[in-house]
Amino acid sequence: MKQLLCFGDSNTWGLIPKTHERYSWGVRWTSLLQEKLEKHDIRVLEEGLCGRTTIFDDAYRKNRNGLESLPEILESNYPDAAVIMLGTNDCKSCYNANPYKIAKGLGLCVDELLKFIPPKNIIIVSPIHLGDEVWKEEYDPEFNRHSVEVSQNLFEEYEKVAKEKGVAIVSAADYVQPSKSDREHFTPEGHRIFADIIYNKLLETKIA
Template sequence: MKQLLCFGDSNTWGLIPNTKQRYSWGVRWTSILQEKLDSHEVRVIEEGLCGRTTIYDDAYRKNRNGLESLPEILESSYPIDAAVIMLGTNDCKSYYKSNPYKIAKGIGLCVDELTKYISPEKILIVSPIFLGNDVWKKEFDPEFDTQSVETAKNLFPEYKKIASSRGANIISAADYVQPSDADQEHLTKESHKILADVIFNTLVSSKIV
């Protein structure tokens, strides 16, 4: 049986919008993807963590740096045949003072780490969803600001350059799903299903699995 690593943040973990709860199995996109891949004899390794970034350390929560987490995850999950990586939303937070170019460089470093175990053509980069226009307001998530919204909207072109330079595959989640109105940041139940369908179809059509 092949193994597929799904590496991401709260939208991979399956956070229910405006709560601290997790969508159940059969609802979050990683689990729907697993059900679709059963007939392909592929096992999904769920590695989503709330607050995870590409390369940044969170001063308030430990172990959120994706690049630093990857070596241990790759070693403990070995062997891994393919990977889906969806990160970048948390990098848009105002206190990281980042931009699309820097965030894409972070994704590139994560992909470089993945390629120590996985061929680049077996890696799918998923540029994350946009942030809602009001995400920065106090009733939602003031760790973001208005610039964060613009940064998130401009990630895909930079991610595409990274994918091209590494020989990896790429899609933009924002082409298919948007954040919930409830918190301007996380996926709805319906969006999880849509994203699972899109990722599954891409994995199969691109012969990633």
């Protein structure tokens, strides 16, 4: 059985908007993808973590730096393929990062993946755009107005990384919008749509 690593943040973990709880199996996209991949003899490794970044350390929550945690995850699992979706948390105002810098961090994470996985078996996902007014107190004040603009410009820089590394890329924002309740996370419908998108990309790239 092949193993597919899904490495990301709260939208990979399956956070329910406006809560600290997780969507159940059968709702979050990683579980829906697993169900689709059963017939291909592929096991999904769910490695989502709320607040995870590409390269930044969260001053309030430990172990959120994706680049630091990825090597151990790879060595303990030896996956055959990977889907990596990071960058939303990098848009927080405290990191003061632009799309170029965030993409450079993502590229370093991809370099770690390439130590274990061939480029043809890696898919970068440029995350959904942050919603308007996400920075307001009732949503997530860790972001600011500029964060939305940064999120909207990630794909162009991520595409350059994908071409440089020879890996596939998908823009989640082309298919999924954030929940209106928090302007940041997938709805159940978003999870369903995204599972279909990734499944089709796995077929297109012949990973599945």
